[in-house]
Amino acid sequence: MDALFPALAAGPDDDPRPALRFGERALSYGQLRAAAAALTPRLAGARRVAVWATPTLETAVAVVAALHAGVPAVPLNPRTGPRELTHIVTDSAPDAVLAAPGDELPAPLAHLPRVDVRPEADGNAGRGAPAAGPPVPAHAEPPPVGGAAAEPDPSAPALVVYTSGTTGPPKGAVLPRRALAATLDAVADAWTWTSEDVLVHALPLFHVHGLVLGVLGPLRRGGCLRHLGGFSAEGVARELASGGTMLFGVPTMYHRLAEVLGTDQELRKALTGARLLVSGSAPLPLPDHERITAATGRRVVERYGMTETLMLTSVRAGAEPERPGSVGLPLPGVELRLVLDDGTPVTARDGETIGEVQVRGPNLFTAYLNRPDATAAAFDGDWFRTGDMAVRDPDGSVRLVGRRATDLIKSGGYKIGAGEIENVLLDHPGVREAAVTGEPDADLGERVVAWIVPSDPAAPPTDRELADHVAAQLAPHKRPRVVRTLDALPRNDMGKVMKRALRG
Structure with missing residues (x-):
């Protein structure tokens, strides 16, 4: 933890500098240091731990303690539906789940040992306080790094963050410790x-x-x-x-x-x-x-990044972007190029030539957990394919113009895969065919639009019924905001739905 958080590396247990405040609850640096130190021994030896990521002190302390222990943390969205949560827990196989004492955890987490996080109690106990509760059962395999006895290697995994793909269930992006440090130092420089x-x-x-x-x-x-x-x-x-x-x-x-x-x-x-x-x-x-x-x-300063890459570019503090929509220059340590469909790098900085953004640098993830096929497909050599399309202005700044795929929707700050919503819609008895796209929305950026062919054209399911169906299985922000009923979906000769035709 020392290398990631120098301010927590040393100092008096009564260090009064404010660190975290959530509503009326707060921890100083001394209290946070003690709370993390008290929790760390319970995590030593675990392969991974899940964190029930509510917007609370408990989540922050749990992640800091996991990083201190050298144990990768898997943050879980508390609003995730049972199907998606079951997939994430099965795929990541955490040895325990960390949560606030009063949190009611859903069925997919019932089999996991639970570690209650009590920030104020542990934070006030001081350094060296005995850990509350039994340790997490050590995994049969040796952990990637051991406890807090030594600083973990920068390449060791720090977080596994699940991100929606264009089809299928979410994939777990393994973020190494060096990626966290590189990104946070780069944005600190820019801002x-x-x-x-x-x-x-x-x-x-x-x-x-x-x-x-x-x-x-x-x-x-x-x-x-x-x-x-x-x-x-x-x-x-x-x-x-x-x-x-x-x-x-x-x-x-x-x-x-x-x-x-x-x-x-x-x-x-x-x-x-x-x-x-x-x-x-x-x-x-x-x-x-x-x-x-x-x-x-x-x-407002705009920056650009994604789960797999953390931050890639940003407008610098105090700098005016050359034109609206600029996400600024590549951050220190980030190599960025634009590539045409045939793989040819774009050399022009004319603000007009569009290419796919590809990047490399210490800020990148190392793999999709348990998905070597998806990991290999995500890279062009050592360049990560972002799937975002952009132009570069004469000063080198980047302006995004859209996604390569039509199946990824950015709504309300979330990245949403159309495929998983389609799969849930097709589980509804009133839906015979389904396709999902995004369309511009003044509030959300994009809203989720469901195009359905009903099983019974005379009695199609209502918009509210389908929205509730999706929200119950996945997460509320993935529910369709608009439902459009068709006699048939437009398809090409291979039977693939032509979403560009749906978008008009």
């Missing part, structure tokens, strides 16, 4: 992020934006995180007005802030006083950029 910064956000903690950037980022810098628990304009205004210096969000959040800026003077004043506003996970629409800048004088 002049220091120990004096106080980060405000309300992002979920089961993906890399909220967890890696939003929790581990402040801890690596020696700064402070204030997590809102749930997003609200009032919460953003309150925390920025009381010492917050940076705000992280996704376009949906900034859209909602932009909608009320005209009438909310406290919010407008708070955003104006912030040092840095960062948006990611999907492009921020131009109208929201313009409304926020007009009201506050602040330009």
